[in-house]
Amino acid sequence: MQSKATTPTEYIHELPDDRKEVITKLRDTILSNLPEGFEETMNYGMLGYVVPHSKYPDGYHCDPKLPLPFINIASQKNHIGFYHMGIYSDPNLLEWFTTEYPKYVSGKLDMGKSCIRFKNMKKIPFELLGELASKMTAEQWIERYESVVKK
Template structure:
């Protein structure tokens, strides 16, 4: 469900009460741990943490007018979704996350391509998400993005 919000604060204010605390806690876990350079915006109707054009002028190859996405966070109909492009682009990071998740979670991990779905709000591993946010710097993300994108276009 894409929001029509234009700011992160508006997005959060529009959340249903049963989701608001978990979303705020996830947002803070990410914001408090992201390396310098990422910027919080509304991206694709969700909370987004992006590499701004001031750092990466080329923007996102699909839509260059948009900044390079890195992490998105959304309240969907039946779950909270965390989209982390780093775990989509780096198998070692994904393997690390899956291993660590199994140590702290009660349920099996529910994933898609770069997407983590949290259906039970009490099972969200906030500290682990915070640690995941520390794993890739802006520079590392740009390098990984360019490598993965260019290798697909060859």
């Protein structure tokens, strides 16, 4: 479900009321914890947190016109999606997250390579996601991206 919204505010405005509250809280959590150097934007029809071209002119290797993606959040049809490229590329960060997750949420972690899916909006571990957002600086993400993802 890609949105045609051009700003984060517009994206949130078009969501159903129950989703507005959750996405707004996720957005606030990310913005409160994300290290300097990242920028909020619309990316792939979702809220995106990226390394802007002003900091990383090469952009994303799949489409260099796009800034380097780091985190995206989206209201999908059957879940809230939290996409974190650092987890995808850093086994230590992934291990930390999967170890911490059961301390915050009962039930099985529903996760793909970089997507964490929350089907129950009452079981989103905002504090844990905030800590996850804080664990990698833009400089560390660029270094990781260039050494692992961009080949």
